[in-house]
Amino acid sequence: DIQMTQSPSSLSASVGDRVTITCQASQDISNYLNWYQQKPGKAPKLLIYDASNLETGVPSRFSGSGSGTDFTFTISSLQPEDIATYYCQQYDNLPPGFGGGTKVEIK
Amino acid sequence: EVQLVESGGGLVQPGRSLRLSCAASGFTFDDYAMHWVRQAPGKGLEWVSGISWNSGSIGYADSVKGRFTISRDNAKNSLYLQMNSLRAEDTALYYCAKGPRGSCYPYYFDYWGQGTLVTVSS
Numbered sequence: 001d002i003q004m005t006q007s008p009s010s011l012s013a014s015v016g017d018r019v020t021i022t023c024q025a026s027q028d029i030s031n032y033l034n035w036y037q038q039k040p041g042k043a044p045k046l047l048i049y050d051a052s053n054l055e056t057g058v059p060s061r062f063s064g065s066g067s068g069t070d071f072t073f074t075i076s077s078l079q080p081e082d083i084a085t086y087y088c089q090q091y092d093n094l095p096p097g098f099g100g101g102t103k104v105e106i107k
Numbered sequence: 108e109v110q111l112v113e114s115g116g117g118l119v120q121p122g123r124s125l126r127l128s129c130a131a132s133g134f135t136f137d138d139y140a141m142h143w144v145r146q147a148p149g150k151g152l153e154w155v156s157g158i159s160w161n162s163g164s165i166g167y168a169d170s171v172k173g174r175f176t177i178s179r180d181n182a183k184n185s186l187y188l189q190m191n192s193l194r195a196e197d198t199a200l201y202y203c204a205k206g207p208r209g210s211c212y213p214y215y216f217d218y219w220g221q222g223t224l225v226t227v228s229s
Contacts, residue, residue: 049217
């Protein structure tokens with residue numbers, strides 16, 4: 001199975017800060033990488049698919065980049081409603097696998 | 108509005124069975140693949156199983172292969188997961204999730220239900 005390593009596992013930032021999360025795959029997955037947001041007590045929500053495509057209705061402060069093994073997820077200006085855990089997920093190979101998650105908190 | 112509503116979870120003893128259901132609405136159910144994804148308490152996400160629009164393609168995680176069976180009834184807009192020989196490590200919140208296409212590929216999930224909790228304990 002492809003291993004997905006996210007970092008950091010948690011972070012604390014101020015409202016308005018730029019937040020960056022990285023995800024590294026154990027092998028080349030091209031751009032078959034998605035990002036999800038899971039707010040406390042809620043189901044995950046798809047934010048970005050195929051590494052950099054913003055899902056319909058998702059605010060433009062969220063973005064993704066990367067290909068191959070190294071990927072980045074960015075919140076350009078952190079908002080209070082962005083408090084959540086963020087997961088990357090690959091689908092290049094079965095099984096589709098998730099990273100361990102990054103918990104984002106407000107400082 | 109897409110809605111996915113899971114049911115059927117509960118407390119079950121190890122070795123016993125449980126059947127989960129997911130009622131779908133707000134989209135043309137038989138146009139899309141569907142999946143089950145689970146999340147153990149306080150842990151991350153794990154894909155469990157997926158089924159294509161016509162049940163022609165089905166996949167399972169190794170951790171459940173041979174014990175779980177996914178199925179769908181397009182006439183009833185419903186997805187199911189039959190779980191047999193349950194183990195303590197199957198304890199999790201089970202989410203029903205919609206795929207973006209009729210085939211299981213690409214394996215990502217654009218809508219999720221709120222989940223149904225399965226607890227396996229004696």
